[in-house]
Amino acid sequence: MSLHETDEFVARFPDEIRLLLAMLRMSKLGGLALVECDDFDLRARLFDYFRRRLEAEGIYLFYYEVGVRDTNLVRSLTELTDHSRFKNLELTGKYKSIVIFVYGIEKFNPEQRRKFITLLNFLRDRLTLIAQPIVLWGSSEFITDLARNAPDFWSWKGQFYSFNTSAADSRSPAEREESDVLDKLPPLRRYLRRILQDPDYSIWKDLYLPLKATRTLDVSPFSPRHTLTVDELRQIAPLLPHTETWEANQTIFRQGEAGEAFFVIVSGQVEILAPDALGNDLVIARLGRGDFFGEIALIHGIPRTATARTTLPSKFVRVTTDDLTRIRQKAPDVYSIIKRIAQRRLEARIQPTQEPVSPLRRFAMEGANFLRRSPVDVRELIADDQYTVILGEAGAGKTTVLRRLMLDYANRAERHLTAGEPIVLPVFIRLNTLTPGKTIPRLLRDVFSAYEIPELETEEAVEQLLQGQAPDGTPIKTICFLLDGLNELPAPDKTRPKLSQFIQSNRQHRFILTCRTQDYSVLRGFRSAMLQKLAGEDIEAFLVNYLRAERG
Known part of the structure; x- marks a missing residue:
């Protein structure tokens, strides 16, 4: 050549x-x-x-x-x-x-x-x-x-x-001249302009339809609760000689440990914790007098499915295998209650391998009581959120929403730059690129490199950007991280802690994640929005827009 x-x-x-x-x-x-x-x-x-x-x-x-x-x-x-x-x-x-x-x-x-x-x-x-x-x-x-x-x-x-x-x-020569002018713009304005010219985003100006969503309530992934009545406690009290006293803020057992006993609360309070989608401890239940916990491991012979810790000075009755046998013989009705609740809790915590269904998806499938009944444009629904997860089935439009948000934020940032106002800087990252050898700051550098913004390709420049300092002095209000595919993280045991640490270290910025509903478990501090299926008139409108864009 x-x-x-x-x-x-x-x-x-x-x-x-x-x-x-x-x-x-x-x-x-x-x-x-x-x-x-x-x-x-x-x-x-x-x-x-x-x-x-x-x-x-x-x-x-x-x-x-x-x-x-x-x-x-x-x-x-x-x-x-x-x-x-x-x-x-x-x-x-x-x-x-x-x-x-x-x-x-x-x-x-x-x-x-x-x-x-x-x-x-x-x-x-x-x-x-x-x-x-x-x-x-x-x-x-x-x-x-x-x-x-x-x-x-x-x-x-x-x-x-x-x-x-x-x-x-x-x-045309005018277009070539425009490209030369673009290369001379300050870094962030150049970045925004190239986003607006990128067909991955610009196409959605004409093709995007307002995808509707409903707000999911903060639903606990924990199992059913049952507080033993005074009569039930009276039946089993003579059969349980072992009591224990715990100070506040002590861990009784951890998820994954072997279970040799379960506990009935006589006084005090206990928190039950399970990891969220990024491995952070999430409080899924608070239990008090008459509640019992830890029975799943004992009855089913499996490791602990959650972590338990005291929040107040507490007193428990400790129930061993021998104690449970005596309850079955002397108080069969109470035994049936404990066993039934243990089974329901186990089903809520452990999903069948042939069809994994997250707790949130179960609630989404089982009733509209947990959802707002009137879906609205997802962009309107999450407009005031600091931390959001957009949920949906495969093909529901999660990535499409993020790409349209990227376009919206880039347009708005350009207008604010022209007016001399602080901007919200959008950054789109596919989470399947967060390999064990990468970090989010490194992916940020890769994004700026792809758009040929050399001023933002160094560790120091990215770190300053995260602190709100642009290389050209552009005032930055916040960065909006559009992170696509929480369920697609490679080697999640290694990459989820990285993502979690980055979010925790940059809480001043906005984070919008997407995830398949079936793979999602509650993410601490994040609100969630469930995308709805397109109606027939929506699909017709999309085709009209598509054909118009194709002709134009």
Whole structure:
């Protein structure tokens, strides 16, 4: 490839080359991008161009041409990355990372393409399990078909680039001059302007429909409570000779420990704690006189399902296996109550492996009593929240909401900058990129690097930004972190504590997370909003907007 040809690509497709290279350089973060290119000869030359550019930086470009039988791209790429040939590339140490270019979709007949798109839409989440970034190349016709028939995949995907000759040649001198002006703007204004130009966000100006949500109440994931009556206590008191006295703020037992006894509270108060979605201790119940706790481990022979600690000086009756046998013989009605409550509590705490259902999802499914009955635009619902989790099933539009919020915040911040007012700075991060070797500040640097904001690519600059100090002196009111996919955290035992620590250390900023309903457990300090399914008229409005945007 000649120097002239290289300069030609940079001149014809400056933004596409810059942004796609930036994404591929961050190849250890994974990800997926779509590329539109109708000229197959141009595509071949671009492949060679990117191969040379990446090879010079120690990145291997793997070409994967789909065959007519490869309608399940997720399965094909999974088999590819598991193959010994691919593994050997990783193990040689010659390359620091690998990226995958997928092409050849033009060979499909209409039925094969329909199946390819349907499976891509349905299995999109499984692409996050592939560590290497994937760039899917297709024609304008294929891209249009994908956007129309796979809306969930389209809103979920990463970047979109176009290498069509007509689009490149139509760039006017005025547009080139505008790009030069953009490069000279202060860092944060440049960042905001590039967000507004990014098709991942700008597309939702025309296509977004107000997705409606209801506020979920603060529902405890704890099990049913039963306070023993005076009569019930009187029946078992002679059978329980063992009492214990505890000071306030003492841990009686911890989650995961073996259970050799349970306790009935004679006086005092006990808190029951369980970890939230990020591993923080969440108080799920406060118990007093007559309540019992710890019976699940004893009756079912399993480790403790929660942690118990005193909040006041307390006195308990300790119930061992032998004591429980005497209760069964001498007070069978009380024994039945204890056993029934233990079973219900166990069912609430431990979900069947074949169909995991979180407590919040159960409440969402079991009754409208726990939800506000009149759904409203989710953006309006969470407008005053400092910490929010947006919940929904797969394809409900969680990522779409965050992308529209990113666009809204960027527009608002630009207006405030023009008026000289403090801004709320939006940052969008996919949580599946928070690998054990990464931190949120490092991901922030990667975001600014992708948008070519070198002033914010150092640890010191990011730390100052988190403290409200911009490199150009822009007044920052707060940062709004839009964190997508709490349920997609890789190696959650290692990455959840990182995320939790970052949130706790930056409580002055706003955090909006998304999570699948079935994978969510209550997150301490966060309010939650449940996305509702689109009604028929909403879907019709989306199609009208889509066709209008396509024509315009």
